[in-house]
Amino acid sequence: MGHNRRVSTARELIPEGASLEQLRSLAAGCQACDLYRNATQTVFGEGSAGATVMLVGEQPGDREDLDGEPFVGPAGALLDRALHDAGIDRRQAYVTNVVKHFKWRPAGKRRLHQKPGAEEIRACRPWLESEIDLVGPAVVVCLGATAAQALLGPSFRVTRQRGQFLAWERAPRILATVHPSSILRAPDEEARAREMEAFVADLAVVRAHLSDLGGSP
Ligand code: URA
Ligand code: SF4
Numbered sequence: 001m002g003h004n005r006r007v008s009t010a011r012e013l014i015p016e017g018a019s020l021e022q023l024r025s026l027a028a029g030c031q032a033c034d035l036y037r038n039a040t041q042t043v044f045g046e047g048s049a050g051a052t053v054m055l056v057g058e059q060p061g062d063r064e065d066l067d068g069e070p071f072v073g074p075a076g077a078l079l080d081r082a083l084h085d086a087g088i089d090r091r092q093a094y095v096t097n098v099v100k101h102f103k104w105r106p107a108g109k110r111r112l113h114q115k116p117g118a119e120e121i122r123a124c125r126p127w128l129e130s131e132i133d134l135v136g137p138a139v140v141v142c143l144g145a146t147a148a149q150a151l152l153g154p155s156f157r158v159t160r161q162r163g164q165f166l167a168w169e170r171a172p173r174i175l176a177t178v179h180p181s182s183i184l185r186a187p188d189e190e191a192r193a194r195e196m197e198a199f200v201a202d203l204a205v206v207r208a209h210l211s212d213l214g215g216s217p
Contacts, residue, residue: 008032008123009032009122009123009124009125009126010027010030010032010123010124010125010126010127011126012032013026013027013030013032013126014026014126014127014130018130019134020049020131020134020135023044023127023130023131023134024044027042027044027100027127028041028042028044029042030042030100030124030127032123032124033101033119033120033123033124034120035099035101035102035103035116035120035124036101038102038103038104039060039065039101039102039103039104040065040066040068040102041065041068042068042100042101043060043064043065043068043069043070043097043100043101043102044070044096044100044127045070045094045095045096045097045128045131045135046069046070046094046095046096047090047091047093047094047095047096047135048091048092048093048094048135049094049134049135050135051092051093051094051135051137052092052093052137052138052139052210052213053088053092053093053094053137053138053139053140053141053206053210054093054094054095054096054131054132054135054137054139054140054141054171055071055079055093055094055095055096055141055143056096056097056098056128056140056141056142056143056147056151057070057071057075057095057096057097057098057143057144057147057179058097058098058099058115058116058143058144058146058147058179059097059098059099059100059101059102059103059113059116059146060097060100060101060102061073061074061075061102061113061181062102062104062110062111062113063076064076064102065101065102065104065111070095070096070097071095071180074181074184075179075180075181075184076180078180078183078184078196079095079143079180082180082196082199082200082203083203085200085203086200086203086204086206086207087204087207088203088206088207088210094131094135094137096128096131097128097147098116098121098124098125098128098146098147098150098151099116099120099121099124099146100124100127101124103115103116103120115146116146121146121150125150128150128151129170132170132171133170136171137171138171138172138173138209138210138213139165139171139172139173139174139175139206139209139210140168140170140171140173140174140175141174141175141176141177141203141206142158142174142175142176142177143177143178143179143180144158144177144178144179144181144182145157145158145179146179147176147179148176151168151170151174152166152168152174152176156176158176158177158178161176162175162176162177162178162198162202163175163177163198163201163202163205164205165205165209173209175202175205175206177199177202177203178195178198178199178202180199182195183195183196183199
């Protein structure tokens with residue numbers, strides 16, 4: 001753990017030329033916003049440094065906060081299944097979040113997820129931008145509106161533009177789809193099956209492109 005003074009964004013904590021592993025240990029001591037105060041630990045991205053696909057979620061959940069790894073709870077299990085069904089190997093992907101600390105409020109004995117605010121997203125985004133620059137994925141996949149709007153702008157609407165490749169300055173391609181948690185919240189089995197199918201179809205667009213690039217992902 002570092003002992004960094006409070007800063008307005010994580011940018012000031014990122015040295016020129018830092019490696020992914022250096023970033024990971026610097027992020028462990030980040031106090032650029034208040035979210036570190038009530039969280040167990042920083043949950044940095046995980047995966048191959050040469051990954052061709054980067055999956056970006058919102059923020060760690062309860063399980064991720066305790067384990068220190070992204071997408072290892074219920075949403076992660078659903079994501080794993082969808083990636084498998086789309087023919088993408090999670091071990092070949094880099095998985096991360098827009099915000100690296102769990103934001104929650106107490107509800108009895110449980111910790112309830114709270115959406116990160118604009119200030120927290122702004123404070124944390126330099127970590128994600130550095131991850132993208134260092135991993136250099138061929139495709140970035142935004143999982144849900146928080147990731148899509150953080151990377152593509154506040155007017156981006158997942159419902160209107162999901163599953164389409166868009167031009168972007170930081171990576172050759174970017175695509176947005178729903179967040180796996182939204183599928184877990186589907187009102188009934190039928191809706192859940194339908195939403196899962198659409199999610200897998202969006203990921204299959206990514207898989208087809210990765211195949212075109214040569215080599216299976
Ligand atoms: N939801 C996210 O957005 N990210 C995680 O890592 C887990 C759940
Ligand atoms: Fe730093 Fe991000 Fe954690 Fe805020 S959420 S303290 S910016 S790592």
